[in-house]
Amino acid sequence: MDQKTYLKKFSRVVHWRLPKSEADEVLADYKELFSQCSEKQEDMPIQTLGEPVQAARLLSEPKVYHRWLAVFGLMAFCLLLCEFLLLRASFYHYPRALMYTLLILGLAVSLTWFRPRHGRNQKSPFPKRLFPMLLGLVTVMVVVAVVMVGLILQVWAFIPFALYGRIAHCSLLLAGTVGTIFGLFGLVKARLSDYRWCSLYVMGFTALVECVLLLAVLVALDVSSTTCLLPYVPDFGIVGMIGLVGVGVSLC
């Protein structure tokens, strides 16, 4: 393993195990160590440093690391429980309270944990791939919304009515699962590189909750009349607003 590969691997592990400010400091120290070796015309043997994973483990305080694992577990649990409900697609009642609780809990924990530490670090440049991913998720949501509205209003005559339910189910399943995958990816990236990746978790979670709520309505109700959906419309608006505010806060 050469120094560049070592540092790359070490950077990933150390950012996962240590708080960002500490991880950056440690990484800067390691870079300095390597550069000092070069100054002395010596090669720092990688084997004397130990494996990157082992080196990072030595640096992390178990209590701090376990706290992070617990927080990560909680955020992932909120997301995955919603995904489970979406995949199961069986609702005994409209899960308004559960969805609001999970969404608010997940968002509150993530926004608290990934809040910017002013004064400690200079603000880094906006992550390159974040904006395209947010845009991609919004696009998926818009496409699914158009499909759902089209099905509910029965504007597509070429689609057999018998397939409406299956198309709606598949669309919501796809959008919700994309939200879950993006959400988990955002969580990991927020820890490893930049706290603003948390916005992807927030948006993915919001998309997932919207899908679960809509699926619950469609499963529980006879939607032969479009007016029966009206009482639930405010919920979608409120969830969307919570998500938008969350995304805005996490990007600040």
Place this chain on the structure above:
Amino acid sequence: MLKKDLIELCLLQILSAEDLYGYEILRRIHESFPDTQESAIYALLRGLCKKGYTERYEGNTSDGPTRKYYCITANGTAKKDDLLHEWRRLRNALSALGVE
């Protein structure tokens, strides 16, 4: 007294003699403890810094970039004396048992 404490004692001892930069500290300690990985020594050095036994400052070199130097603090000196006392006690105890 564990090996970790012995290395901490050595770190504090060499820093009480002079301020040193990271690589030099690791090199010296690794020479005395070749079976200990440098990442472990760095972790101990960092631990001492976090506990306030050592401090870091940026120092200039005559013909190179700035380096982070480590120096011992008053707390560090007290800690070194404690560890040294413990080491002597242990050495005497072992000598009394005939362990040379």
